[in-house]
Amino acid sequence: MRSKIFQVLSLALFCAPNALGALIQKQGLVLPSSAAGHREVVKSIFNDSYEAYRKFAFGHDDLSPLSQSFSDGRNGWGASIVDAMSTMNFFDEALNFSQNINFTQSQTPDTVSIFESTIRYVGGLLSAYELSGKKHAILVEKAKELADRLSLGWSQGNVVPFGYVDFSANSPTIATSNIAEAGSLTLEWSRLSIYTGNDTYRKLTEDSVRLMASNPAPLPSLPAQGIDPSSGDPVGGYVTWGGGSDSYFEYLIKYARLTNTNDNTFTNTWLTAVDSSIKTLLKASDFDDNRQIRFVGSHLACFYAGNWLMGGKLTNNATIVNIALTLNDACWNTYAGDATGIGPEGFAFISSEGNFTGGSAPTADDLAFYAKHGYYITSSDYILRPEVLESNFYAWRATGNTEYLDRAASAVSSFQRFLQTPTGYAGINDVNNVNTTKIDDIESFWFAEVLKYLYLTFDDPNHISLDGFVFNTEAHPFIAPPAKSSYGTGIITTSSLQPFVVQSGALPAVSPDSHLSKLL
Numbered sequence: 001m002r003s004k005i006f007q008v009l010s011l012a013l014f015c016a017p018n019a020l021g022a023l024i025q026k027q028g029l030v031l032p033s034s035a036a037g038h039r040e041v042v043k044s045i046f047n048d049s050y051e052a053y054r055k056f057a058f059g060h061d062d063l064s065p066l067s068q069s070f071s072d073g074r075n076g077w078g079a080s081i082v083d084a085m086s087t088m089n090f091f092d093e094a095l096n097f098s099q100n101i102n103f104t105q106s107q108t109p110d111t112v113s114i115f116e117s118t119i120r121y122v123g124g125l126l127s128a129y130e131l132s133g134k135k136h137a138i139l140v141e142k143a144k145e146l147a148d149r150l151s152l153g154w155s156q157g158n159v160v161p162f163g164y165v166d167f168s169a170n171s172p173t174i175a176t177s178n179i180a181e182a183g184s185l186t187l188e189w190s191r192l193s194i195y196t197g198n199d200t201y202r203k204l205t206e207d208s209v210r211l212m213a214s215n216p217a218p219l220p221s222l223p224a225q226g227i228d229p230s231s232g233d234p235v236g237g238y239v240t241w242g243g244g245s246d247s248y249f250e251y252l253i254k255y256a257r258l259t260n261t262n263d264n265t266f267t268n269t270w271l272t273a274v275d276s277s278i279k280t281l282l283k284a285s286d287f288d289d290n291r292q293i294r295f296v297g298s299h300l301a302c303f304y305a306g307n308w309l310m311g312g313k314l315t316n317n318a319t320i321v322n323i324a325l326t327l328n329d330a331c332w333n334t335y336a337g338d339a340t341g342i343g344p345e346g347f348a349f350i351s352s353e354g355n356f357t358g359g360s361a362p363t364a365d366d367l368a369f370y371a372k373h374g375y376y377i378t379s380s381d382y383i384l385r386p387e388v389l390e391s392n393f394y395a396w397r398a399t400g401n402t403e404y405l406d407r408a409a410s411a412v413s414s415f416q417r418f419l420q421t422p423t424g425y426a427g428i429n430d431v432n433n434v435n436t437t438k439i440d441d442i443e444s445f446w447f448a449e450v451l452k453y454l455y456l457t458f459d460d461p462n463h464i465s466l467d468g469f470v471f472n473t474e475a476h477p478f479i480a481p482p483a484k485s486s487y488g489t490g491i492i493t494t495s496s497l498q499p500f501v502v503q504s505g506a507l508p509a510v511s512p513d514s515h516l517s518k519l520l
Contacts, residue, residue, distance in 0.1 A: 022483040024313045026400040029461035038409050039458035045415065045425065046451045049442065050088065052424035053080050059097065065423040066440040074116060074444070076107025083120045083444035085128040086476050087452045098125065099138040103146035104167070111164040111173050114153045115181035119247075119474040120444060121146055123188045126195070127476035140195045147192055147201060153229075160208045160229040161185075176235050178225050183209050183248035186255045187472045209255075212248070213269045218291070219280055221272035223248075237289040241277065242301035247473040249273055250303060253311040258470040260481050270311055274320060282323070294358045295349045296378065302331035302343075302387040303473075306394030310466070313398060314483075321398070328395045331388045332407055337373035338431040341414035343388050346379030383427040383439060384419075386449035386475065393453045397466050408457045449475040 049063075057063040057070030061079035064070055073079075078097060085094045103121070106112055122143045129139040153161035153172045162172035163181045185205040193202040211232050217223040218237045225245045226235030241249060252270035255261070281293070288294055305328035312320030334343040348357045350370055355362055357378065366376040389411055396404035418436070419425040425446070427439035452475050456464055469477040 022314055024310055024394075024466040025397045025461060029397070029400050031458065031461070032402060032405065034409075035405060035458040038405075038412060039455060041412055041416070042451055042454045042458065045412070046087070046447065046455070047089075048420075049424040049451075050080075050084065050090065050447060053442070053447075054090075056423065061444065063424060063442045064440045065421050065426045065442055066438060068423050071441065072108050073110075074120065075110055075112055077101050077103065077121060079120055079444040080442070080447055082124040083474065084447035085124050086131055087447055087455070091128070091132065095128075095132075095136060095139070098128075098142060099136075101142060103142060104149060106167050111166050112150065113164055113181070114150045114161055115163065115184060117146060117150060118185050118188050119472055119476075120448070122150075122192065123472045123474055123476040124448065126188060126191050127472070127478060129195070130479050131477065140192070143188075143192055144196055147189065151201075151204065154204055156230070158229045158232070159211045160227055160232050161204070162229045172229075174230065176226055176228050178244040179212055179223055179227055179248040180225075180244050180246050182227055182229065183212055184251050184473055186251055187258055187470065187478060190255070190259060191478055206255075209248075209251070210265060213252075213265060219276040221269050222276045222281075237291070239281070239288075240301070241281075241304050242296075242298045246300055246303060250307050250473055253307065253314065254470050254472075257310075257314060257483070258478055258480055260483075267311075267315070271315065274308060274311065278319075278323060288358060292356060293353065295351060295353075295355055296346065296357050297330075297334075297348070297375070298346050298379075299331075299334075299343055299382075299385045299387055302327075302334075302391055305331055305391035307391075309391070309394045309398045325395060325399070328391045331391060333373065334375060335388060335407070335411060335414075337369075337375065338377075339434050340382075340418045340428065340431045340436065341410055342382050342418065342428070342431045344377045344379055344431045345381050345383065345385070346377070347375045348378050349375055377432060380430045380432060381427065381439065382431050383441070384425070384443060384446040384450055386445060386453055389450060389457075390453050390475070393457045394466070396457055397461060405457065408454055412454060445474060 052065060053063040056068045057080070059078050059081070060070035061072045061074040061076060062070060063080065078101065081094050081097050085091065085098070088094060125139045125143040129136060149167055150165060152165045152170060153163070155172060156162070160177070160182045162174060163177040164173040164175070165171070166173060186202075186209055189201040189205040193199050212223055212227060213221070215223055215232070215234050217234070218239050222239045224234040224236050225238045225240060227233070228235050239245070249270065252266045252273070256266040256270075305324050308320050308324035308327065312318070312324055331343070334347055335341055338344065348355070348362070350362065359378070362370065362376055370376040389408060392404050392407050395401070396408075415425065418428055418434070419438070421438065424442060426442065428436045429439060430436040464477055467483065468480055470480045471477050
């Protein structure tokens with residue numbers, strides 16, 4: 001029988017006070033005995049992949065596993081090394097490499113993405129600094145070296161940064177951007193301010209988010225995806241939780257939790273965005289320029305289940321938590337329904353309100369697939385993305401339901417069967433074809449996100465607890481200060497939002513058993 005889990009009716013976010021408190025993780029989680037074996041398999045996948053990278057691509061950004069070569073899509077600074085630092089057991093080697101990177105100039109002719117460089121390099125370096133006991137100040141120095149160059153994105157007197165910087169010309173690329181690129185910098189740059197004593201980094205990125213949150217929006221707190229940094233004005237009217245918008249929403253609640261700010265702007269904006277989404281978009285996914293719903297979803301957007309679980313727990317809102325678990329089921333359904341057991345890049349739905357996707361109408365084969373599975377595939381590739389497994393990790397830690405461990409184990413088995421090559425692991429072109437061809441690229445998030453989330457799913461739940469750490473969008477954990485026991489009543493409307501305030505406090509010291517640098 002086909003699933004209808006994405007066809008949820010609109011509803012308001014009203015719920016009575018409950019006993020969730022400010023804790024995200026279910027207390028007293030106990031792993032079954034089978035978890036240790038699955039954890040070792042994930043460790044083996046990481047080691048096989050990284051050893052292949054070391055042999056054929058060390059110092060470059062990505063391994064090309066099929067051709068046993070490499071590519072440099074992240075300016076040639078060794079993205080896979082820096083991005084994997086908070087996961088790997090090659091920490092000393094990575095530290096030695098990282099301290100010699102010249103971040104003042106791109107190693108390729110490309111311009112430099114402020115967003116991608118922040119989440120992978122700045123985030124990776126600062127997380128590794130924390131997780132290794134704050135013993136290697138060079139990691140902060142290198143993060144600062146890069147951020148100082150990235151700050152050229154604000155050099156035109158603009159509040160919202162331009163998306164790209166030309167290091168050779170010392171100037172930003174003047175072009176429109178999107179809210180994800182401009183609004184997903186606060187975690188990393190605020191942490192850099194703490195360790196450098198220079199509050200400018202925090203202020204630049206925080207002010208950008210404040211401006212976007214205050215802009216007029218097509219739906220309450222759901223801004224248009226496009227943004228013009230020159231003016232700070234929105235561009236177009238396309239609304240989505242998918243790529244190009246995703247981590248703007250993700251960072252609203254995460255920044256509030258990581259900083260313990262007394263400013264309710266970030267949590268209130270997140271809560272209103274969730275409220276608007278449930279009332280207007282939950283039956284589907286996106287809202288286009290013509291105010292027409294697009295019945296689409298994506299692997300990228302599936303992060304929202306974990307993000308809503310986190311925020312729902314923190315704000316004592318059982319409605320958000322329950323819907324998040326339903327969204328998580330829906331995203332997992334795209335794994336369970338495909339021939340390989342791995343989810344596609346893009347998918348779509350049909351409901352009583354239509355089947356508009358912004359593209360071609362579903363074919364007869366699409367309709368047959370939908371009748372069986374409750375979705376149909378619009379983009380069949382899998383490029384080693386983490387989001388479904390990320391949310392599955394949050395669901396396990398938040399509920400203790402071992403079904404989520406079974407799902408993670410199923411994904412690991414599918415990875416071994418369909419992604420493995422003689423030289424590490426590779427993406428695939430068609431998740432619904434057991435004889436699919438593979439993609440000759442391993443982006444750094446395979447190391448930073450996919451394998452970290454899988455490993456932690458099967459690891460001691462007190463190791464990198466969701467109550468002690470906040471993950472950036474590249475899965476780099478930052479140490480969070482203690483949270484207070486309650487985050488409000490859980491009664492949420494767009495006109496009456498409860499405060500999200502925690503007690504201020506110094507960052508706790510890192511104990512040796514929490515070092516992710518020794519995770520694998």
